[in-house]
Amino acid sequence: MSTNRTALVGQSIASMDLKDALMVGVIVYACTIFGIYTAQPDTLSAFWPSNAVLVGLLLRRAHPPTLAHWAAAIIGYVLGDTEMLQSWPKTLMLIWANLMGVSVCYLALSRMSEAHRGLRNASSMVRFVLVVISGAAAAGVAGFFIHPRLYGGTPAHGFAFWFSTELVNYIAMLPVMLTMPTLSRGLARYKRRTDWPSLRAEEIAPLAAFAASLWLGTQLGGPGVIPYPVPAMLWCALTYGRFATACITLFFSMWTLIAISNGTLLIGASFDSQEAVMSLRVGVIFTALAPLTVASVMAARNALLARLMHVASHDSLTHALNRGGFMTGAEAVLATPKVQRQPVAVLMMDIDLFKAVNDNHGHAAGDVVLTSFAGVAQSHLRKGDLLGRLGGEEFAVLLPGCSPDAACAIAQRICDAFAAHPVAVGGDAPLHSTVSIGVACWDKPAIPVEAMLGAADAALYTAKRSGRNRIVRSA
Numbered sequence: 522m523s524t525n526r527t528a529l530v531g532q533s534i535a536s537m538d539l540k541d542a543l544m545v546g547v548i549v550y551a552c553t554i555f556g557i558y559t560a561q562p563d564t565l566s567a568f569w570p571s572n573a574v575l576v577g578l579l580l581r582r583a584h585p586p587t588l589a590h591w592a593a594a595i596i597g598y599v600l601g602d603t604e605m606l607q608s609w610p611k612t613l614m615l616i617w618a619n620l621m622g623v624s625v626c627y628l629a630l631s632r633m634s635e636a637h638r639g640l641r642n643a644s645s646m647v648r649f650v651l652v653v654i655s656g657a658a659a660a661g662v663a664g665f666f667i668h669p670r671l672y673g674g675t676p677a678h679g680f681a682f683w684f685s686t687e688l689v690n691y692i693a694m695l696p697v698m699l700t701m702p703t704l705s706r707g708l709a710r711y712k713r714r715t716d717w718p719s720l721r722a723e724e725i726a727p728l729a730a731f732a733a734s735l736w737l738g739t740q741l742g743g744p745g746v747i748p749y750p751v752p753a754m755l756w757c758a759l760t761y762g763r764f765a766t767a768c769i770t771l772f773f774s775m776w777t778l779i780a781i782s783n784g785t786l787l788i789g790a791s792f793d794s795q796e797a798v799m800s801l802r803v804g805v806i807f808t809a810l811a812p813l814t815v816a817s818v819m820a821a822r823n824a825l826l827a828r829l830m831h832v833a834s835h836d837s838l839t840h841a842l843n844r845g846g847f848m849t850g851a852e853a854v855l856a857t858p859k860v861q862r863q864p865v866a867v868l869m870m871d872i873d874l875f876k877a878v879n880d881n882h883g884h885a886a887g888d889v890v891l892t893s894f895a896g897v898a899q900s901h902l903r904k905g906d907l908l909g910r911l912g913g914e915e916f917a918v919l920l921p922g923c924s925p926d927a928a929c930a931i932a933q934r935i936c937d938a939f940a941a942h943p944v945a946v947g948g949d950a951p952l953h954s955t956v957s958i959g960v961a962c963w964d965k966p967a968i969p970v971e972a973m974l975g976a977a978d979a980a981l982y983t984a985k986r987s988g989r990n991r992i993v994r995s996a
């Protein structure tokens with residue numbers, strides 16, 4: 522039975538791998554065709570996305586690529602190249618050169634941590650640049666041998682040309698591939714209407730400044746116009762995420778190179794020699810590294826800030842909000858226009874005879890009771906409700922948009938569920954603690970949070986005096 526299931530799982534993984542490999546082959550083929558049709562006759566393509574896209578596709582899989590993926594990629598290259606009716610030796614040499622760079626980049630990046638690969642750490646860009654330099658150098662070695670045979674020139678020129686071309690393609694394309702959110706994560710982020718990006722002036726301004734600086738360059742001309750968009754791109758990097766910045770820098774690189782070659786951007790320099798073209802491409806792409814580095818440092822800073830905010834506003838034992846976090850969160854929730862028009866309720870909850878738990882079973886057992894209670898209470902709350910540990914064994918809940926009847930029902934459910942919840946403490950028999958809850962309700966949030974907590978606390982006091990393990994609603 523289990524052998525059959527293992528065989529079935531194996532079969533389904535194999536069929537998924539095959540579909541996945543097919544997709545890799547199709548994408549490599551499409552990118553190859555794109556690269557070929559943007560090339561000048563009898564020269565290498567200026568923009569060759571296949572290799573960077575292939576590295577990105579292989580890295581973003583949950584599992585390492587199989588032989589089928591590599592075979593599909595090679596078939597994609599071969600089919601793309603046969604469109605050009607090239608000779609077999611030439612096709613094979615070009616594919617070998619492509620795979621040299623792809624395999625070095627893939628191997629180096631797959632050994633990097635997920636955070637570095639997603640350009641989320643302060644030093645990620647330095648590592649990324651070292652990797653793409655290695656990948657471009659591997660392609661350069663291939664160019665050293667095949668360029669003189671295919672396109673003439675010296676081996677050293679072949680190395681320089683392949684190295685610089687691959688460097689440009691990897692730096693322009695790979696950050697987009699590495700930082701692209703998965704479709705499911707991207708959709709999840711914008712599920713609710715309120716999560717959609719608001720078109721506020723401060724959010725549009727960096728992009729507008731970027732567009733304006735590109736336009737200004739076309740109007741003024743001269744060699745100084747290439748870095749005109751840099752301040753706007755840095756502004757974009759400070760405002761938007763890594764993926765948006767990677768897309769903007771890719772656009773900047775492609776726009777600059779294409780606009781110079783078709784005369785839209787007149788920089789007053791001649792690009793008759795291949796050396797001049799190489800110098801321009803590498804210069805443009807290195808300019809694009811600045812905003813990418815800023816976006817990556819910002820991602821690390823934002824993640825650190827989020828961690829610090831969490832630590833500052835949450836209780837480390839129960840992971841509920843601490844007093845400060847609860848008060849700030851409650852004030853923010855109650856200030857939203859929708860909540861201000863709705864009824865609101867506050868629960869004050871205090872674990873009964875908690876001192877006895879500590880005295881009889883030890884402080885560690887008391888901690889387990891506190892954690893269990895927070896878990897039980899949280900499991901009865903909705904997404905917009907707030908749970909806070911105000912101190913010791915005292916917890917509070919804010920229930921926005923909750924009628925008095927619903928608030929009492931929630932409080933009763935928490936009370937009953939905790940009384941029925943056995944708390945395992947070390948080798949001793951499980952403990953059964955109880956909780957007393959004071960409930961206070963308003964038609965709408967007209968008084969400060971402190972006063973709401975005071976009213977619920979008075980009801981809690983009555984619950985304690987009337988025998989504990991019960992809920993009391995404030996008068």
Ligand SMILES: Nc1nc2c(ncn2[C@@H]2O[C@H](COP(=O)(O)OP(=O)(O)OP(=O)(O)O)[C@@H](O)[C@H]2O)c(=O)[nH]1
Pocket residue numbers: 838871872873874875876877879883884885886887888891912913914985989
């Ligand atoms: N284990 C543990 N105990 C804590 C923590 N914070 C406060 N306490 C203890 O919680 C106990 C609170 O006891 P009391 O305020 O007397 O209340 P009680 O025993 O629950 O009695 P009633 O509230 O009247 O039912 C004290 O013994 C505190 O030392 C904590 O983080 N962990």
